[in-house]
Amino acid sequence: MSTLIPYRHNNHLSRPDAMSFMDDFFRPFFGMDNFTSTFSVDVKDEGDKFVLEADMPGVKREDIHIDINDDVLTIAAEWNAEKKNERQNGYIMNERRSGRASRSFTLENVKEDEISAEYKDGVLTLTMPKVTETRKSPRRIEIQ
Numbered sequence: 001m002s003t004l005i006p007y008r009h010n011n012h013l014s015r016p017d018a019m020s021f022m023d024d025f026f027r028p029f030f031g032m033d034n035f036t037s038t039f040s041v042d043v044k045d046e047g048d049k050f051v052l053e054a055d056m057p058g059v060k061r062e063d064i065h066i067d068i069n070d071d072v073l074t075i076a077a078e079w080n081a082e083k084k085n086e087r088q089n090g091y092i093m094n095e096r097r098s099g100r101a102s103r104s105f106t107l108e109n110v111k112e113d114e115i116s117a118e119y120k121d122g123v124l125t126l127t128m129p130k131v132t133e134t135r136k137s138p139r140r141i142e143i144q
Helices: 017-030
Strands: 003-006 041-045 049-055 064-069 072-086 092-108 116-120 123-129
Touching (some): 072 123
Antiparallel strands (some): 049 123, 064 072, 072 092, 116 123
């Protein structure tokens, strides 16, 4: 069976469940939108390959890094953006946004050396061919 499993660090092992719940609950209230901590990913099983699509609007191609280490695929992105608007009466408003996000996946039955990537219109697409499984015929081993 071929699978692509999200890789998760379990940082809450030594913390009470209520504490990890509170961290997750209050995170949006302190200015952290979803992209600052992660980005949306869709994974499709297309029979002979997996296709992973990651939404990364506004991120430059050169700021996206894809690495494989010990059967774990990691997609990381960094961004720095500044927006200046001149307003009436000489008022200027500056907005800055910077951050880093990453997602990791455990690769199983994927041809790691044949993975390809494309970035277009804010969507990163990874095509990951599966390892063709060769099943052997069942047999019985006689005890001597």
